[in-house]
Amino acid sequence: MVSTLLAAKKAKNLSFADLESMLGRDEVWIASLFYGQSTASAEEAAKLGEILDLDSATMEALQAYPTKGSLDPVIPTDPLIYRFYEIMQVYGMPLKDVIQEKFGDGIMSAIDFTLDVDKVEDPAGARVKVTMCGKFLPYKKW
Amino acid sequence: MVSTLLAAKKAKNLSFADLESMLGRDEVWIASLFYGQSTASAEEAAKLGEILDLDSATMEALQAYPTKGSLDPVIPTDPLIYRFYEIMQVYGMPLKDVIQEKFGDGIMSAIDFTLDVDKVEDPAGARVKVTMCGKFLPYKKW
Amino acid sequence: MVSTLLAAKKAKNLSFADLESMLGRDEVWIASLFYGQSTASAEEAAKLGEILDLDSATMEALQAYPTKGSLDPVIPTDPLIYRFYEIMQVYGMPLKDVIQEKFGDGIMSAIDFTLDVDKVEDPAGARVKVTMCGKFLPYKKW
Amino acid sequence: MVSTLLAAKKAKNLSFADLESMLGRDEVWIASLFYGQSTASAEEAAKLGEILDLDSATMEALQAYPTKGSLDPVIPTDPLIYRFYEIMQVYGMPLKDVIQEKFGDGIMSAIDFTLDVDKVEDPAGARVKVTMCGKFLPYKKW
Amino acid sequence: MVSTLLAAKKAKNLSFADLESMLGRDEVWIASLFYGQSTASAEEAAKLGEILDLDSATMEALQAYPTKGSLDPVIPTDPLIYRFYEIMQVYGMPLKDVIQEKFGDGIMSAIDFTLDVDKVEDPAGARVKVTMCGKFLPYKKW
Amino acid sequence: MVSTLLAAKKAKNLSFADLESMLGRDEVWIASLFYGQSTASAEEAAKLGEILDLDSATMEALQAYPTKGSLDPVIPTDPLIYRFYEIMQVYGMPLKDVIQEKFGDGIMSAIDFTLDVDKVEDPAGARVKVTMCGKFLPYKKW
Amino acid sequence: MVSTLLAAKKAKNLSFADLESMLGRDEVWIASLFYGQSTASAEEAAKLGEILDLDSATMEALQAYPTKGSLDPVIPTDPLIYRFYEIMQVYGMPLKDVIQEKFGDGIMSAIDFTLDVDKVEDPAGARVKVTMCGKFLPYKKW
Amino acid sequence: MVSTLLAAKKAKNLSFADLESMLGRDEVWIASLFYGQSTASAEEAAKLGEILDLDSATMEALQAYPTKGSLDPVIPTDPLIYRFYEIMQVYGMPLKDVIQEKFGDGIMSAIDFTLDVDKVEDPAGARVKVTMCGKFLPYKKW
Amino acid sequence: MVSTLLAAKKAKNLSFADLESMLGRDEVWIASLFYGQSTASAEEAAKLGEILDLDSATMEALQAYPTKGSLDPVIPTDPLIYRFYEIMQVYGMPLKDVIQEKFGDGIMSAIDFTLDVDKVEDPAGARVKVTMCGKFLPYKKW
Amino acid sequence: MVSTLLAAKKAKNLSFADLESMLGRDEVWIASLFYGQSTASAEEAAKLGEILDLDSATMEALQAYPTKGSLDPVIPTDPLIYRFYEIMQVYGMPLKDVIQEKFGDGIMSAIDFTLDVDKVEDPAGARVKVTMCGKFLPYKKW
Missing domain, CATH: 1.10.260.40 (lambda repressor-like DNA-binding domains)
Known part of the structure; x- marks a missing residue:
């Protein structure tokens, strides 16, 4: 399809x-x-x-509920997609600490979530701006 | 350290x-x-x-040049970090297409790159906003 | 610790x-x-x-935010824990279909989530009852 | 099929x-x-x-004995199914301890086993309730 | 220990x-x-x-409930142990078919299970006899 | 075929x-x-x-010499076959020690080898008996 | 294609x-x-x-933006290509140190990049000369 | 050391x-x-x-013969070293074809081999030049 | 083909x-x-x-330059081929030491290389003799 | 040790x-x-x-029975040892066919086995000769 x-x-x-x-x-x-x-x-x-x-x-x-996951290899080989994987390798733990300092123990939802791409003009060359915005979900205690 | x-x-x-x-x-x-x-x-x-x-x-x-990569397992087990991996599984190919429609063949740099975290207040619950902004690097031909 | x-x-x-x-x-x-x-x-x-x-x-x-994930090997070797992995191998796709028929496209949260263990007496031998209960999170469109 | x-x-x-x-x-x-x-x-x-x-x-x-295992990748990429894998990463060892405190050394059978899905209405949003119930099998000594 | x-x-x-x-x-x-x-x-x-x-x-x-699994590499490197892995590679599917023809859909328990080793004298050289005996567990329907 | x-x-x-x-x-x-x-x-x-x-x-x-190995995934997902893999995870090192105490340094052959399946009736439920018998091969020194 | x-x-x-x-x-x-x-x-x-x-x-x-990555196995099996992988195994860390001593913290771009192959005649046998030349990208601080 | x-x-x-x-x-x-x-x-x-x-x-x-291989993970996580891995993913097959068109069936030696790093000044920013030069080894027939 | x-x-x-x-x-x-x-x-x-x-x-x-590598799984499952893999697991480091004691730091070429199979009759049963012979390549210093 | x-x-x-x-x-x-x-x-x-x-x-x-297997990574990174792995990648299937044409269905034993290293002088440079000799073990039928 x-x-x-x-x-x-x-x-x-x-x-x-x-x-x-x-x-x-x-x-x-x-x-x-x-x-x-x-x-x-x-x-x-x-x-x-x-x-x-x-x-x-x-x-x-188009109306079916898909089995999700569009990347074949576990670590993507395409350079554009790999860079996002690399960002998590390099900035994953720092990101986790900063989010948890701001929000407490929990995660950013990847379901109640939006993702936008913008082009930022810059004299040194255009920049790609990727904005992710997901609901913060605190860990429930029971 | x-x-x-x-x-x-x-x-x-x-x-x-x-x-x-x-x-x-x-x-x-x-x-x-x-x-x-x-x-x-x-x-x-x-x-x-x-x-x-x-x-x-x-x-x-602090002034040394580190060997980078802070995640031990190839696929992260921590739920907060895993969500970013999942985002690439689900939205990696769509993201690639949209970036390339806007910029041509190339990548978003993960080196000439900034990463910010903001808290967005929302009546349905606060949201985590992660903004990535990297220089677009077009593939050189030779 | x-x-x-x-x-x-x-x-x-x-x-x-x-x-x-x-x-x-x-x-x-x-x-x-x-x-x-x-x-x-x-x-x-x-x-x-x-x-x-x-x-x-x-x-x-005890009050720190941990880096989560308590299983060393990717596929657990301990038989008690492995059985839960096997349940997902065997019943994962059926479970996905039944949940989505009842709720639509989305997931059961593993964050806003509780997990209980009970002993069920039975003449043929006691049974382990594991109850998982997580908020349904529908995929957001944007 | x-x-x-x-x-x-x-x-x-x-x-x-x-x-x-x-x-x-x-x-x-x-x-x-x-x-x-x-x-x-x-x-x-x-x-x-x-x-x-x-x-x-x-x-x-439908009457044949199948070779079981419905998930292609070792770690599932579909977010709904992955959450159950994550639950074992986070709660696997705790679950093992609690079951063994209640039952002794052994496992919950994944063969003499039932699995049910229910929808729990809740003012904060519906919840998915998954109930697993398997016979406890104690390790035999010989 | x-x-x-x-x-x-x-x-x-x-x-x-x-x-x-x-x-x-x-x-x-x-x-x-x-x-x-x-x-x-x-x-x-x-x-x-x-x-x-x-x-x-x-x-x-000695009285604690251990986290089981004594082999470090996923595929064992020790030749004696590897041979048992190889036996499953070569005879796994045939074994499954023969067991299921005799017993129906289910498994041999590895919990309600005994394992014995005997030495069988033979003019062409002694033989190792390994006898596994586990309860047959039929799949429950519900 | x-x-x-x-x-x-x-x-x-x-x-x-x-x-x-x-x-x-x-x-x-x-x-x-x-x-x-x-x-x-x-x-x-x-x-x-x-x-x-x-x-x-x-x-x-039927008379050709096959390239052997009938299991696709490295660790089998089918529960019946997996149990034999688990037996090696749990009893592999013990088995190695007992065989070597009885026979010295060497292995059980998986080539000069037989494998039998029997049904053992038992009031608590039938049992699967799997008998493996292979020639002991001592390590040659040179 | x-x-x-x-x-x-x-x-x-x-x-x-x-x-x-x-x-x-x-x-x-x-x-x-x-x-x-x-x-x-x-x-x-x-x-x-x-x-x-x-x-x-x-x-x-020919004008489409491809999903890149032409090697199937994670570690290439073809001997000619494997040698380049081996060069990184053996000389990767040394190369990193020398580049960073000359340029500071950053990388050689693989996008703004050229790759040439030349034949160098030599009495002891012809030599393959591979020249890689990529823009140095310093890590941005923000 | x-x-x-x-x-x-x-x-x-x-x-x-x-x-x-x-x-x-x-x-x-x-x-x-x-x-x-x-x-x-x-x-x-x-x-x-x-x-x-x-x-x-x-x-x-310093005079011992080392067991070589300085990279821990199979696929390097450090961005500087990864780029060389990526170059092989993207240009590995093209490189193989061009080398073989020039030299026939064989490989560039990674043993009878030199590796140099130079800084190339450029108005658009300095460039890293990596020169690999290895003896061509043709496949022997026998 | x-x-x-x-x-x-x-x-x-x-x-x-x-x-x-x-x-x-x-x-x-x-x-x-x-x-x-x-x-x-x-x-x-x-x-x-x-x-x-x-x-x-x-x-x-037959005259094309092939992409080499005839084994699909990383670790071969066929018992005949696996034995050669096992030989490297068991005798790889000893072999390395003995070769380097005789030749210095370097490798046996797998390109300038021949491989022969012979049948050796023996009263205790025929033996397979595999002879590998490759040029020694000393590491070049530069 | x-x-x-x-x-x-x-x-x-x-x-x-x-x-x-x-x-x-x-x-x-x-x-x-x-x-x-x-x-x-x-x-x-x-x-x-x-x-x-x-x-x-x-x-x-020295008299204990070791758990064998001296190579840590699944695919060896040391170039000398890797070449033997590569030889199996390239010549594994051909070797299998030639052995089986000479001996029938079975394997070369890696247990009843000897391994020798010799230096062969040659005007074009010394050669490493590795001789493996193992008993042929035919598959038993039962």
């Missing part, structure tokens, strides 16, 4: 940013839907089907 | 946020210095030594 | 069930505190210190 | 809970049968075949 | 077969106790303590 | 025990032949071909 | 060195394009298409 | 480049000697001992 | 030893050519093509 | 070849004894103790 969706988008010559303004969902979320990591509502599937001329089987598949 | 530094900070009852205002460096960067992932200048080491009553061996160690 | 706590408990000849009634916390949660997987409040640490004659360093350590 | 069965169930618009009331078996067990992890009796296969219009080859396959 | 016990046995110049006749337990089970894989009763610990002049800490340790 | 042979056997409604009495070879060895782990002589292949109506290509394949 | 391109090149009887002089790009870079590790501009794709008689789908594929 | 040597060098305030001019060996080779990856002759060990005030045990250790 | 070649050889009823006398190359080298691990010259490919009635595509493929 | 023995040998300035002529055992076998992979008889231990001035604890340890 991933290749069907990417091919349909390419045929229409649309970027994920274009789809963002058409669907009213963030481009990263839409891309995660294309890669079988998220679930569309019936309305979202219908709208996307109309935009991209999808058949009904594809529209139905 | 990691435990020496964390104990000294605890003895002084200082948070990384306190150190941020005293040192003029971001709290995450300072935490990465504590965890042996970054390198202090002579001035930064001296200032930190004064604040935390460090001996000269520790101050010198 | 794990062995200090277990030795102190043994010296007092107390079970985790005894500690449950003394501390007002579930025995499994208390055991997770002993194994460095949870965090005590100052009051809980003080009370436990009194019951077990702990020194102040141990009482302080 | 997994996809054949899931497609047949979808075509009839039945949930696993519907099948539970029709077959007189728990929905989790039925789902485990769909995923090739359990074995149906001839009667169960016939009844399911009637409900879902299965062909005779599929009905026969 | 493993080396303490093995040294004590060596000092007394006793084989596991000698201990079998003194303790009334099988030599393999006694060896598993020495390697921290089994649990002695108070009487067994006392008797063994007397035979081997053990101190009380060691006798108490 | 594995599925061809298993299907042919099923079509004739024969168990491995039936084949044992027809072929004059043990049922486990025959099952290992079906799983491509052993080699038939020309006579054995012909006899089996007659019994199961095999074509000549299959009969020839 | 890899095999299509290699076959087209073979059919034209061209080496990568020939393509270097025709395309005005280094032979290693062109080979990396053939192996789906780099991205061609529209002009480069058109020129290559003309030289090798490629169809338009292949020419378009 | 690694830390002894690095500390002695630091105490004398010498860089590897300084040692290169004093010893008449390349700085990378000297660094590999410090990291226990190479072997000094008696004269080299004596000279280095004089420069760094080493004791005789250290000087002798 | 592997199966094509093995089938052609079988159809002609030739052993590798037969091919050795026909081609003037060692049987092991010819087998390595069949398994895609070596490269034939044009003459060798033509001769083999004639002997085995190969088509021209196969003859051309 | 490994370092004790190697130091004692070094103090006496003896090579393994010297020990071979003194002990009447092959140098490789003696080296394997030093590395804790083989077992000495009482006489061999006494003789070696006399030659190297060993204490009685070391002499006794």
Whole structure:
């Protein structure tokens, strides 16, 4: 399904940013839907089907609950994705300490969570800004 | 050295946020210095030594170039850190596509890079906001 | 710290069930505190210190935010623990489907979560009943 | 066979809970049968075949003894399933101690075993309740 | 504790077969106790303590419930032990089929289980006979 | 070839025990032949071909020397097979010591080796008896 | 696509060195394009298409942003490629120290990077000269 | 020994480049000697001992044949070293093809091999130049 | 290609030893050519093509430079091949020491290398003699 | 014990070849004894103790049955040892076929086995000759 969706988008010559303004969902979320990591509502599937001329089987598949996890090797080999893994290797423990100093014992949710990408212009060269924002979940005691 | 530094900070009852205002460096960067992932200048080491009553061996160690990588298991077991790994499993390919649509073939640098943590108040519960910002590096052709 | 706590408990000849009634916390949660997987409040640490004659360093350590994950090998070798891993190998996908049929796309939280153990008498031999109860977290769209 | 069965169930618009009331078996067990992890009796296969219009080859396959294990990667990447793996990382040793305090040296059987899922309504949001119940097997000495 | 016990046995110049006749337990089970894989009763610990002049800490340790699993590498490197791993690689699936043809869907228990070693004299050279005998556990349906 | 042979056997409604009495070879060895782990002589292949109506290509394949090893994952996920792996985790070192006390430095051959399965009736439930018998091979010095 | 391109090149009887002089790009870079590790501009794709008689789908594929990483096993088995892995095992830490003595804390970019292969004639036998040249990226502090 | 040597060098305030001019060996080779990856002759060990005030045990250790391999994790976590691993992931197959087009079937020796690091000044920022040069070894036929 | 070649050889009823006398190359080298691990010259490919009635595509493929490495799992499961892996586990370090005592710091080449198999008759049973002979390559200093 | 023995040998300035002529055992076998992979008889231990001035604890340890396997990482990083691993990657399947053509289905024993190292002078440079000779063990049928 991933290749069907990417091919349909390419045929229409649309970027994920274009789809963002058409669907009213963030481009990263839409891309995660294309890669079988998220679930569309019936309305979202219908709208996307109309935009991209999808058949009904594809529209139905968009509404299924996927088995998630899009990376084959345990440690990603693609340099762009690997850098995020490296960031956790280098800054994982520092990040944990700073979050826990601010919030206590718990985690940032990866479910009640948003992820945005922005381009920051800079005289020394454009910068990629990735913003993750997840609900803090404190450990429950019982 | 990691435990020496964390104990000294605890003895002084200082948070990384306190150190941020005293040192003029971001709290995450300072935490990465504590965890042996970054390198202090002579001035930064001296200032930190004064604040935390460090001996000269520790101050010198802060200026060494570390062998980086703070996570023992290949896939982290700590739930807070694991969530960032999971985010890459679920959103890695979508993120790659959106970055490349915006910037072309290349990567976000993890070296010319900053990482910030903020607390976002929200009626449904506070949220953790993690902002990564790295220079875009296009692939060179030759 | 794990062995200090277990030795102190043994010296007092107390079970985790005894500690449950003394501390007002579930025995499994208390055991997770002993194994460095949870965090005590100052009051809980003080009370436990009194019951077990702990020194102040141990009482302080009980209040730290631990780096979690108590199993060394990726796949546990201890037969009692392995069985829970096997349950996920055999019943993981069925469990996922049934939960998602009842709740939609999302997960059971392992943070806002409780875990209880009960003994069920049975003429064919006693049974172990393990009850896990976590908040359902639906995937956020953005 | 997994996809054949899931497609047949979808075509009839039945949930696993519907099948539970029709077959007189728990929905989790039925789902485990769909995923090739359990074995149906001839009667169960016939009844399911009637409900879902299965062909005779599929009905026969339901009665075979499967090679079990439904998770491809050693550590599951799907967030819902991973949480159960994480629970063992965090609570595995505590759970072992509490079970052994109650029962002695031995294990909870994963064979003479049942697994149930319930929805618990709660003002702060519905909760997933997973109940595992297995016979205690004491280690034999010889 | 493993080396303490093995040294004590060596000092007394006793084989596991000698201990079998003194303790009334099988030599393999006694060896598993020495390697921290089994649990002695108070009487067994006392008797063994007397035979081997053990101190009380060691006798108490014999009665603890161990975290089991005595092989460090995932695939054993010692040739004697590796051969048993190889036997499962070569004969695992055939063994599964034959057991299931005789017993139905289920497993041989490794808990309600005995293991014996015998020497079989043979003109072409002595043979090692290893006999495993475990209760058959049929899969429960629910 | 594995599925061809298993299907042919099923079509004739024969168990491995039936084949044992027809072929004059043990049922486990025959099952290992079906799983491509052993080699038939020309006579054995012909006899089996007659019994199961095999074509000549299959009969020839039975006589090839296979690349052995029938388990895909390094640690088997199927519970029946895993138990044998667990037995080595728990009893591997004890077994090594007892064999070496009886035989000296060397191994039990997995090549000059037989493997039998028997059903032992028992009031508390039938037991699986697995007997392995291999030539002892002492380490050669040179 | 890899095999299509290699076959087209073979059919034209061209080496990568020939393509270097025709395309005005280094032979290693062109080979990396053939192996789906780099991205061609529209002009480069058109020129290559003309030289090798490629169809338009292949020419378009050359312009996509690939998921990089051309080695299947984590540690390469091919002896030529393995030697480069071995060089890092043996000279990795020394190389790190020398680079950091010359440049400070940072890395050699693998993105703003060129790679050349030359043949060095030598009376004792020809030598392979591999030259890597990447921009030095100093760690940013923030 | 690694830390002894690095500390002695630091105490004398010498860089590897300084040692290169004093010893008449390349700085990378000297660094590999410090990291226990190479072997000094008696004269080299004596000279280095004089420069760094080493004791005789250290000087002798420098002449031993080491068990090589300085990286702990299979895939290096340090970003500087990882980049060289990534270069092989991305350019390994292209490099293999280009070398074989120039030389035939064989490898670049990692034993009859030199490795140099140079700093290349550049208006856009200094560049790291790593030159590897090894004898080509053609596969022998027999 | 592997199966094509093995089938052609079988159809002609030739052993590798037969091919050795026909081609003037060692049987092991010819087998390595069949398994895609070596490269034939044009003459060798033509001769083999004639002997085995190969088509021209196969003859051309024999002359390509293969990506080497014929074992799928990291640790081989086939008992015959595993024994060579075990020999390195048990005798690897001793072998290293003896070679280095005789030759100094360096390695036995696996490229300028021959491998022969002989049958040694012996009253206690035939023995397999495997002779490896590779050029010694001393580490170069620079 | 490994370092004790190697130091004692070094103090006496003896090579393994010297020990071979003194002990009447092959140098490789003696080296394997030093590395804790083989077992000495009482006489061999006494003789070696006399030659190297060993204490009685070391002499006794030489007579124990070791847990074998001298390589830590699964794939050896030392280049000398790795080459033997590579030889199996490249020539493993060819070797298997040639051995089986000569001997039938079975293996070369790694237990009833000898290993010798010789230096072969050659005008193009000395060669390392490694001879392995093990009893052929045919698979038993039962």
